Structure formats: C-alpha cells, structure tokens
Amino acid sequence: xxxxxxLNDYMSLKQINPANPFTVPAGYFDDLEARIMSRKNLEDxxxxxxxxxxxxxxxxFDELTSxxxxxxxxxxxxxxxxxxxxxxxxFDELTSxxxxxIAIETAINEDAGFAVPEGYFDKLTSSxxxxIAIExxxxSEETGFAVPEGYFEIFAEQVxxxIAIExxxxxxxxxxxxxxxxxxxxxxxxxxxxxxxxxIVKRSGIVRRMFHSTAVKYAxxxxxxxxxxxxxxxxxxxxxVNDHKNSFLHKQLSDLPVSDIKNYLQLNVDAGDxxxxxxTDSAQVNDADLKNALQNYVDSVQ
Amino acid sequence: xxxxxxxxxxxxxxxxxxxxNAAFNMLLKKYQQKIYWHIRRMVIDHDDAxxxxxxxxxxxxxxxxxxxxxxxxxxxMYRIATNECITFLNKKKAKNNVSLDDVAYELADTLADxxxxxxxxxxxxxxxxxxxxxxxxxxxxNMKYYDDLKYEEISQIVGTSVGALKASFHLAVKKIEAxxxxxD
Numbered sequence: 001x002x003x004x005x006x007l008n009d010y011m012s013l014k015q016i017n018p019a020n021p022f023t024v025p026a027g028y029f030d031d032l033e034a035r036i037m038s039r040k041n042l043e044d045x046x047x048x049x050x051x052x053x054x055x056x057x058x059x060x061f062d063e064l065t066s067x068x069x070x071x072x073x074x075x076x077x078x079x080x081x082x083x084x085x086x087x088x089x090x091f092d093e094l095t096s097x098x099x100x101x102i103a104i105e106t107a108i109n110e111d112a113g114f115a116v117p118e119g120y121f122d123k124l125t126s127s128x129x130x131x132i133a134i135e136x137x138x139x140s141e142e143t144g145f146a147v148p149e150g151y152f153e154i155f156a157e158q159v160x161x162x163i164a165i166e167x168x169x170x171x172x173x174x175x176x177x178x179x180x181x182x183x184x185x186x187x188x189x190x191x192x193x194x195x196x197x198x199x200i201v202k203r204s205g206i207v208r209r210m211f212h213s214t215a216v217k218y219a220x221x222x223x224x225x226x227x228x229x230x231x232x233x234x235x236x237x238x239x240x241v242n243d244h245k246n247s248f249l250h251k252q253l254s255d256l257p258v259s260d261i262k263n264y265l266q267l268n269v270d271a272g273d274x275x276x277x278x279x280t281d282s283a284q285v286n287d288a289d290l291k292n293a294l295q296n297y298v299d300s301v302q
Numbered sequence: 303x304x305x306x307x308x309x310x311x312x313x314x315x316x317x318x319x320x321x322x323n324a325a326f327n328m329l330l331k332k333y334q335q336k337i338y339w340h341i342r343r344m345v346i347d348h349d350d351a352x353x354x355x356x357x358x359x360x361x362x363x364x365x366x367x368x369x370x371x372x373x374x375x376x377x378x379m380y381r382i383a384t385n386e387c388i389t390f391l392n393k394k395k396a397k398n399n400v401s402l403d404d405v406a407y408e409l410a411d412t413l414a415d416x417x418x419x420x421x422x423x424x425x426x427x428x429x430x431x432x433x434x435x436x437x438x439x440x441x442x443x444n445m446k447y448y449d450d451l452k453y454e455e456i457s458q459i460v461g462t463s464v465g466a467l468k469a470s471f472h473l474a475v476k477k478i479e480a481x482x483x484x485x486d
Contacts, residue, residue, distance in 0.1 A: 012482040021421025033330045
C-alpha cells in the first residue's frame, strides 16, 4: 500500500498490528442505523412542532412580561413589611442622603435657571395667609395685644398731624353754653354726690348667719325630732292605766287568784276606802253601777 | 457482497422529498462505521462515541440539503465528526477543570478499564502513546494510520495546509516511536 510506505522508516511502529484494536458490543452496528433514524425522526418532530403541539393564547408572550411584573408587585404588597428589607444602616444614612440629593437637585436647577416646585404659585397665597395667621396667633399669645405693623413708628407723626389740624380748626364750636362757673362747681357737685356721700353712709354691721352650715340645720332638726318623740313617749307613759299596770301593787296582786282578793276585800275593806278610791282616781263613775255596788255592800253588811 | 452506493446518488435522492429518508438510510449504511471509529479513536469510550456518532448524523441530516458538491461527502462528514470530538474533549476539560495532559490521563484510564478493547500489548502501548499527543497530531495520525486518508483529504477535514499536516504527522510519529522504544 502506497500510503503506508512511511512505516518503513519507523520499525517499532511497523511491527504493531495495524488492525483496529477497539471493539463494539455485539450487534452494535446492526441497530445503529435504526437508532439514528429514530433519533432523526424525533428531531424532525421537534423541528416541526417546537412547542410539542401545545399552544398559548394569542399575544401571550407579548403580555407575559407585564403580567409577571404585576404579579411580583402584588406579591410584594401582600407580603408587606415582612417581605421587604432595607440595607443595613439605611435609616441612619437616609437624612444625609436626602440632603445630598436636595443639594444636587438644587445645583442642577440652578444650572438650568431658577425653578420652583410644581404648583408652587397655586399654593403660595394660601401658604402666606396661613403663615400670617400663625404669626398673628403667636404674637397675640406672647403679649395679649397687638398693634398694626409700624404703628409706633408713625404714632408721633399722627399725633402731631392731629394737633396741627385741631389748631387750624381753632376753638370748638360755641353754639352751646353753660352757666358761669358751671365747670368750677361741677367737680364739687360730682364729689359731693359720689365720694363724699359714701363717707357719710353708715356702714351696716356684719351679719353672721347662724344656720349657714347645712350640718347645723340637720342637727337642729334632729334635736326637734328627739324632743317631740320624747314628749310623746312621756305623755304615753304617764297614762293612769299604764301607771297602774306598771305599779308594784298591780304586779304583786296579778299573781293572786281573784277569789282570794274578793275574800280579802270582803273581810277588810270598809265604805271609806271605796270613796277614797273613787275620788283619787277621778275616773268616770257610772252612777248606776255605783248604786248597785253600794247596795251590794249594804246588803252584804246587813 | 453488495456494492457501495455512490455519494452522488445519495445526494440526488436526498434532494427529493419522497426519497429523502431512503437516501439517508443509504448514507448511514455507507458511513456509520467509518464515522464511529473516527470518533471512537478520539474519545476512546464506546458510550461517548455512540452519543457523538448519533449527534454527527443528526447534524448531517439537518445540513445535508445545503451541502455543496465542491467537497467530498465523506470529508464533509469527517469534518463534522472531528469538530464534535474536539468540542466534546474541550467540554470534558472545562467540566473537570483539568489540563490537556489530565484529559490524556483520564482517557488512558478509560482505555485501561475498557471492556471493548481486544488489542495486544503492542497495540495498547500504541494507544497510550497516542494519548500523549496533542489532539491535532492524534487526529492526523489516526486518519493517516487507520483510515489511510491522503493529506489532501485530511487537509479538507481539519482545515490545515498539507505541509503543516505533514509536519504534524511526522512529529507525531517520532513521538510515538520514541514512546514505544522507551517503553521497550
């Protein structure tokens, strides 16, 4: 073989068997063609239908980005503060950052000329009025009184101008007159009716009210109630019947039988005892009963 | 023994939609083993060679319609297979973050552990010597030694001039000879 002539220069290599030393699994090349064709068919299917037969709504991918962004925003809002984090020391540096930003914005605006915030002049009138109201309130709270601005600066001029006008107009009108010496006596008359009269008026004495306190009133009423109640009780206690019931004689005799008392009286009582009893008791005596009692007594004596 | 189908006939049938699959079947029958062995000698492992061979023929299927007749069909397919092999080896280096020498050691281990290698001791030494070469020298040597391709054909495949290929080939052979002698 012409192409292998070069091997003659390399004897070590020439001694090696030039046959392919590699092998393949049994039957590998028998089904290699079928496997490659199957793979090719799969590639065809993939190329013809990259999405695998699936479809999506029209303009789906055009709107997909915005939909995802909206979803991310909603998720962030739902998670709230727990879902948000801030860099370390964010709030510590926030003030200085804002001030730096304001300085930068100011510098930028100055470069481009003067500028005011949007809607500045629309709100300027109301802002000034609010500021004036606040300043007025502050001043009134401090002194209690307020004068127009620059009032004392022009006060002297106003007084002098007024004097000059009065002098130019001359004396007041004399159309009205008063009696001679009226103004000289006027002061004395007024004093005599006011100040001097007060000195003549006797001062009334100091009146101290006894029952000025409510407690005193209630104590007084209680005293009256106790006095009245006590009087009633005493009056009831002095009843002759009650006196008799509460007497020692009544209590002793109430334990004795009636028959014993009658027997005792029949043996020991005379006519004088009965009259004395009736007279001292000053009780209302029925004449008929009395006569009967006397008759019974006489009959019993006879 | 069936005669090989001419490349022109394959290409002609491939242009027709109705006979395209049949043309591709003929192409597979004619070149599948050559492409496979070309790949296998570069990546050593059979499974890797199998995956790459299928990838190569899928690319052939996709691009065969645009193939220009100013080149040989098999050199065009060899070029695709060679690029696939180099891409595979570069990915292997990047994946393992190793140098070219380390890849050579890995391939040598694969060769030692391979059950699909029935060469004798001399043939194993030759393969070990080949794994010490740069990829381009190994490619040239394999195509010259095993496939008996001419420098002009290898030039079309690798995209290098014939003179540079000759220099690379002789440099590779000297290294292999030295390796074989030193081992002996």
